[in-house]
Amino acid sequence: MTSDSPRPPPRRRFFGAWGRRELQGLFWQVLVVGIAVAVIAFLWSNTVTNLSARRITTGFAFLGREAGMPIADSWLSYNPKDTYLWAFVVGVANTLRVAVIGIVLATILGTLIGISRLSANWLLSRLAAVYVETLRDIPLLLQLLFWYVLMQALPAARAAWRPIEGVFLSNRGLILPAIPIGSPQLWVLGVAVLGLAAFYMIRRWLIAQQMRDGKPRPAWPFAVGLIVALPALVSVLLGMSWKIEWPELRGFNFVGGLTLAPEYFALLIALVTYTSAFIAEIVRSGIQSVPRGQWDAANALGLRRSFMLRQIILPQALRVIVPPMTSQYLNLTKNSSLAVAIGYQDVVSIANTTLNQTGQAIEAIALIMAVFLTISLGISFFMNWYNARIALVER
Amino acid sequence: MTVITDIPDAPRAARRPQVGNPVLRWLRTNLFSSIPNGILTVALLAVLAKGVISFAQWGIANAVWLTPANDSSACRAVRGVGACWAIIPEKYRFILFGTYPFDEQWRPALSVLLFIALFYLSTRRALWRRELAYLWIGALALISVLMWGGVLGLSFVSQDRWGGLPVTLILATFGLAFGFPLGILVALGRRSKLPAIRSLSVLYVELIRGVPLVSLLFMASVMFPLFMPAGFNIDKLLRAQIAIILFAGAYLAEVIRGGLQAVPRGQYEAADALGLSYWRKHRLIVLPQAIRHVIPPLVNTFIAFFKDTSLVLIIGIFDLLTTAKTAIIDPAWQQFSVEVYIFVAAIYFVFCFAMSRYSRSLEATSGR
Numbered sequence: 001m002t003s004d005s006p007r008p009p010p011r012r013r014f015f016g017a018w019g020r021r022e023l024q025g026l027f028w029q030v031l032v033v034g035i036a037v038a039v040i041a042f043l044w045s046n047t048v049t050n051l052s053a054r055r056i057t058t059g060f061a062f063l064g065r066e067a068g069m070p071i072a073d074s075w076l077s078y079n080p081k082d083t084y085l086w087a088f089v090v091g092v093a094n095t096l097r098v099a100v101i102g103i104v105l106a107t108i109l110g111t112l113i114g115i116s117r118l119s120a121n122w123l124l125s126r127l128a129a130v131y132v133e134t135l136r137d138i139p140l141l142l143q144l145l146f147w148y149v150l151m152q153a154l155p156a157a158r159a160a161w162r163p164i165e166g167v168f169l170s171n172r173g174l175i176l177p178a179i180p181i182g183s184p185q186l187w188v189l190g191v192a193v194l195g196l197a198a199f200y201m202i203r204r205w206l207i208a209q210q211m212r213d214g215k216p217r218p219a220w221p222f223a224v225g226l227i228v229a230l231p232a233l234v235s236v237l238l239g240m241s242w243k244i245e246w247p248e249l250r251g252f253n254f255v256g257g258l259t260l261a262p263e264y265f266a267l268l269i270a271l272v273t274y275t276s277a278f279i280a281e282i283v284r285s286g287i288q289s290v291p292r293g294q295w296d297a298a299n300a301l302g303l304r305r306s307f308m309l310r311q312i313i314l315p316q317a318l319r320v321i322v323p324p325m326t327s328q329y330l331n332l333t334k335n336s337s338l339a340v341a342i343g344y345q346d347v348v349s350i351a352n353t354t355l356n357q358t359g360q361a362i363e364a365i366a367l368i369m370a371v372f373l374t375i376s377l378g379i380s381f382f383m384n385w386y387n388a389r390i391a392l393v394e395r
Numbered sequence: 396m397t398v399i400t401d402i403p404d405a406p407r408a409a410r411r412p413q414v415g416n417p418v419l420r421w422l423r424t425n426l427f428s429s430i431p432n433g434i435l436t437v438a439l440l441a442v443l444a445k446g447v448i449s450f451a452q453w454g455i456a457n458a459v460w461l462t463p464a465n466d467s468s469a470c471r472a473v474r475g476v477g478a479c480w481a482i483i484p485e486k487y488r489f490i491l492f493g494t495y496p497f498d499e500q501w502r503p504a505l506s507v508l509l510f511i512a513l514f515y516l517s518t519r520r521a522l523w524r525r526e527l528a529y530l531w532i533g534a535l536a537l538i539s540v541l542m543w544g545g546v547l548g549l550s551f552v553s554q555d556r557w558g559g560l561p562v563t564l565i566l567a568t569f570g571l572a573f574g575f576p577l578g579i580l581v582a583l584g585r586r587s588k589l590p591a592i593r594s595l596s597v598l599y600v601e602l603i604r605g606v607p608l609v610s611l612l613f614m615a616s617v618m619f620p621l622f623m624p625a626g627f628n629i630d631k632l633l634r635a636q637i638a639i640i641l642f643a644g645a646y647l648a649e650v651i652r653g654g655l656q657a658v659p660r661g662q663y664e665a666a667d668a669l670g671l672s673y674w675r676k677h678r679l680i681v682l683p684q685a686i687r688h689v690i691p692p693l694v695n696t697f698i699a700f701f702k703d704t705s706l707v708l709i710i711g712i713f714d715l716l717t718t719a720k721t722a723i724i725d726p727a728w729q730q731f732s733v734e735v736y737i738f739v740a741a742i743y744f745v746f747c748f749a750m751s752r753y754s755r756s757l758e759a760t761s762g763r
Contacts, residue, residue: 025588025589028589028592029589029590029591029592032591032592032595033591033592033595036595043622046621046622046623046624046625047621047622049624049625050620050621050625051621053625120425120428120432121425121426121428121432121435121436121439122425122426123425123426123436123439123440123443124435124436124439127439127443133748133751134744136698136747136751137698137702137743137744137747137748137751138702138740138743138744138747139702139703139705139716139743140702141705141706141708141709141716142705142716142736142739142740142743143740145716145720145732145736146733146736146740149732149733149736150733153733334606334607334608335607337607337609337610338609338706338709340609340709341708341709348607348609348610348613351610352613355613355617361617361618361621362618362621365610365613365614365617365618368606368607368610369602369605369606369610372605372606372607372610373605373606376605
C-alpha cells in the first residue's frame with residue numbers, strides 16, 4: 001500500500017457524535033436495566049395475583065389494628081390490646097435496648113482484651129488469645145443457645161445465687177438493685193447532660209487558648225463543677241431522695257429492683273462476648289499500627305506513661321481502630337435479630353409474629369428493612385462524624 | 396492491666412544479661428518482670444486452676460461416657476456434677492446426618508470427606524489455575540449425585556431428608572461457589588462508568604448489607620412463594636440457598652471491590668493500550684491481581700459466612716445446629732444440651748480455626 005492509495009471513506013455515524021464505546025455502554029445499561037425491570041415486574045405481578053387470591057390487601061392499614069400478641073419483656077408499657085404500630089415501636093425499643101447496651105459493654109470488654117493480648121505478661125496475653133480464637137470460631141447462634149440453656153439451668157428464684165448482696169441470679173434472670181426513675185430524676189439527668197455539653201464547649205475553648213499561647217489550662221475544675229456539682233445542686237434543690245431499691249424475694253418471685261429477663265440477659269452476654277472478640281483484634285492491630293518510633297520519641301521526651309498513651313499513642317491508634325469498629329457496631333445491631341431464636345421480642349421477632357398473624361409479608365419485611373437501614377445509617381453517620389474528627393489533619 | 400504493651404520495653408529486655416537457667420530466665424521476663432506483674436500472674440494462675448479443675452471434675456472425672464442404648468439413667472444420676480458425654484455416641488448419627496436414611500448414611504459421610512478434600516486442594520497455591528474451577532464443578536456434581544442418588548444404583552433421597560453437617564457444608568460451599576462470581580460482577584458493576592449499572596449495584600449491595608441475614612431468610616421462606624406464579628414451588632432448602640447466595644454476593648462484592656481499588660491505574664491503561672476488550676482486560680489483567688490482594692479478607696469472609704449458615708435454624712432447615720437442637724428434644728436426653736452444644740461447637744471450631752490459621756499463613760507469606 002502506498003500513501004496515495006484511496007483511503008476508505010469515513011464511516012457515517014448514525015448517532016451523531018456518539019462513538020462505538022458510548023453505544024456499547026448504552027446497550028449494556030439498557031440491557032441490564034431492562035432485565036432488572038422485567039424481573040421486578042414479573043415478581044410484582046405474581047405477588048399481586050397471589051395476594052388477591054389470598055384476600056390480603058396490601059398497605060399499612062393493619063398497623064392501626066389491635067395486635068393481640070403478648071410481649072413479655074419491655075421497658076415501654078404495652079398490653080395486647082395495643083395496635084400493631086405500638087407493638088413495632090416496642091420491638092424497636094427492645095432492639096435498641098440490647099444493641100446500645102451491647103455496643104457499650106462490647107467496646108469496654110473488647111478494649112480490655114485487646115490490650116491484654118499485647119501485655120508483657122505471657123499468661124495474660126495467651127489467655128486473651130484463647131478467648132478471642134474460641135469465641136470467633138463458633139457461630140453466634142450456637143453461643144446464644146448455649147447461654148440460654150445455661151440460663152435456664154440456673155436455680156429457681158428461691159435458691160437464687162447471690163454473687164453480691166442485692167444481686168440475684170436465677171432462672172428468672174438477673175435481678176439488680178435499681179434507682180426508680182421518675183420525673184425529678186430525669187430533670188437531674190437532663191442537667192447533667194447539659195453540663196456535659198457545656199463542659200465540652202469550654203474544653204474546646206481552653207484547648208484553643210493553649211494552642212495560642214502554649215500555657216496548659218486545667219479542664220477538670222469545669223468538669224467537676226458542670227457534670228457533678230451542678231446536678232447535685234439541682235437534686236438538693238428539688239429535695240429528692242436517691243434511694244436505692246433493693247430487690248427481695250417474695251413468694252416465688254422477686255419484688256423491686258431491675259430485672260433482666262433470661263432471654264435478654266442471654267442475648268446480651270452472647271452479643272457482648274462474641275463482638276468483644278472481634279473488637280479485641282481491632283484494638284490490638286490499632287495499637288500495633290503505631291510505629292515504634294512514636295513510643296521511643298514519647299519516652300525520650302520523658303512524658304508520663306498515661307500522658308503518652310492519651311496524647312501520643314491513642315490518637316494515632318484510633319485512626320486505625322474507628323473505621324472497622326463501625327462495622328462491628330453494625331454487625332452487633334444486626335446480630336441482635338438472632339433474638340428470635342430464643343424468644344426475646346426484638347423488632348424482627350415482632351415483625352415475624354405480625355406476618356404470621358396478618359399475612360402482611362411485604363409490609364412486615366419492609367418495616368424490618370426500614371428499621372435496620374435507619375439504625376445502620378445512624379451508627380454510620382455518628383461514626384463517620386467521629387472518624388472525621390480524629391482523622392489525620394494533613395498540611 | 397498494668398502493662399499496656401511490650402513494644403517499648405522490648406529492647407530493654409533484650410539487653411538483660413543472659414545468665415542462669417533458661418527456664419527461670421523465661422519465667423522472669425515473661426511472667427514475673429515486675430511486682431504487679433507477678434501478682435497478676437499468680438492471680439491468673441489461681442483463677443485458671445480453679446476453672447480447669449472444676450471443668451475437669453465435670454467433664455472428665457464425674458462424666459458418664461457410655462450408657463446402654465436409649466438409657467439415660469446413669470446420666471441423670473450425675474446430673475449437675477458430671478457431664479453426660481454418652482449422649483454423643485447415642486445421637487451422633489442424627490446430629491451429623493439428620494434424617495438421611497440410616498443405611499445410606501455412608502453417602503453424606505463420603506460427601507463431607509469430598510468437601511474437606513476440595514477445601515484442602517483449594518488452599519494449595521500450586522493448584523490456583525483454571526483447572527481448580529473444573530475441579531470444583533466436578534466435585535460439586537459428584538456430591539450432588541451422592542446426596543440425591545437416583546442413578547448408578549443409588550436410591551433417590553429427596554432433599555427434605557437431608558440434614559446435619561452435609562447441609563451446613565452444602566449451604567456454605569454452594570453459597571460461595573455462586574456468590575463469588577456474583578460478587579465479582581457486582582464489584583465490577585459498582586466501579587463501572589455506566590451510571591445505571593453502578594446505581595443498581597450500589598442499591599443491591601447496600602440493601603443486602605443493611606438488613607440482618609435473619610430477615611433475608613424470613614423473606615426466602617415466607618415471601619418467595621408469593622413472588623412466584625401460582626403452582627410453582629421451590630424446595631425450602633433451595634430457597635434458603637438462594638438467600639445465602641444473594642447475601643454472600645453482596646459481602647464478597649465489597650471485599651473484591653477493595654481489591655479492584657488496589658490495582659494500579661497503570662495496569663488498566665496498559666490493558667487498554669493493548670486493545671483488550673472490557674471483559675478480557677478484567678479476566679486477564681485486573682481480576683487476577685485484585686483477588687490476590689484480598690485473599691486474607693476473603694478467607695475471613697468465608698469464615699463469617701460458614702458460621703452464618705447456622706442461621707437457617709430460624710427457618711427450620713436441618714443444618715448441623717438444627718439437628719443438634721432437635722436431638723435434645725428427646726425427653727430422656729433433654730437435660731444434656733450443654734454437652735451436645737459443646738460437641739457441635741467443636742465441629743464448627745475445627746473448620747473455622749483451620750480457615751483462620753490458613754488466612755494467617757497467607758498473610759505471613761504473601762504480598763508485601
